[in-house]
Amino acid sequence: MIVADRKPLDEIVNMLKPYENVLVLGCGACVSVCLSGGEKQARELAMQLNLRASNEGPGFHADFDCITRQCDREFTENLEKDPANFDAVLSIACGVGVGFMSELYPETPVLPGLNTTFYGANTAPGTWEEYCHGCGDCVLAWTGGICPIARCSKSLINGTCGGTHDGKCEVRDDLDCAWYMIYERLKQLGRLDEYRKMREPRDWGENRSGGPRRLTHEEVMELEEEVSNV
Amino acid sequence: MSEPVSNFQKATEKGDFVITAEIGPPKGTNIRPVIDEAEEYLKNGKVSAVNVTDIQTAVMRSSSMVGCKLLIDSGIEPVLQMVTRDRNRLALMSDLLSAYILGVRNVLALTGDHITMGDHPGAKAVYDLDSVGLLQAIGRLEDGTDMGVDFKGRPNKLDGKPEFFKGCCVTPCADCPEPQVIKLAKKVEAGAQFCQTQAVYDASAFENFISMVGDIDIPILAGIVVLKSAGMAKYMNGNVPGVQVPDSIVKTLSDAPKEDRQKKTVEITAKLIRDLKPLCSGVHLMTLGWDHLVPDIIEEAGL
């Protein structure tokens, strides 16, 4: 899932300075699972902002709402409050939600309350770690399910660098070396031959180097068209 | 076998015990002292080539290429170090062509220390290629093409192609050597013709590594970072992965009175060279500015 982290309150307050009537909009998807942007966090953030405002002078008011997903048009029907009635929306969805809401409400500024960080898994209570980079050309078949693009600090594809030590990465001692993990896992699977194989330089065009990416499912497009023609 | 492209390659092919040294370009424009020192202490017929580091430890400084060019002008054969951290394949290949034009014939392909270890931790890391990919890129250039294709899908042709003596690095005394050895084999498959290792201080650990290397048949030069003090040795033990300075060496350094330190450094390095000599094709001396000790080290080691 997409993991995101709340921006510092000061930064948010600064961002909201030009506005008086603000809607804090939560998202019930990924960011609510990583406890950054769900309904509870939207309510709490609105409260914090109102408290801060009441200390700094009158005029400001924050309300809150939350929908199932901010990255899908259909869920906006469930909005209890109309974003158009506010001076600004503070979205605490990931960047996708912020961007998509901005498109849906072109007259209303939609501002980000979170920093969107990575695609990760919940590895321990209160901890999320990066597992995937969304590189567009998955290599997990030959790396024992451990992603070197996301989890090796240098995104190496041919094996460990010289910085690995005691299974840790040269970047930080609390960071596992991805290539050490890959080596151990492939050994366990009896597949060290995969480590030995030469990997050709990657085509980063599938990543971001080819410009923004798009996914289209033709069959879904056709189906939608048929339905709308009926 | 094709003709050697450099004196360094020639020396390794002759089976000489080869010595290479290393200089680091300065942070700033004042490069003359580094070159003058190299000329004074490293140009003595025993040192086959001098590496010029490429933004070493991710600390911003002037380039390896300019250091190489000035060494050539001074009659010293350089080894262009190249890391994949800071440049994508376009910039790397362009620099390889440029270096060849300037007369550089030896290249050492490295991944490079991570940006977080240097003095610009907010910079964007590149790593378009890894060290294996860089060796593959050099191979393509030598074949007269680059890594791209024209509109018909054919490799782009070069107008004039380079030829290099291509090297790689390995960490021989890593706590888990097998993945290092496998990667070294891949580097050789990708075209590496020589190897200069990460620092070695323990001949028996190095022997263990050499026994694992088996049929990887390229000259391996054991790397030695010249130890300036006990503090430096301890720092390396705590902070440089795969480097273990034995306690006996640390003790020799810490027991030495200040005025004897450099003498001790020479003795320690020379002894290490003598111990490593039967196990490898040469040594790569990383002096970190103490080039002036190199002639004494060579003499004391009996080379």
Ligand code: SF4
């Ligand atoms: S130590 Fe491991 S994870 Fe870190 S950069 Fe090197 S290979 Fe990648």
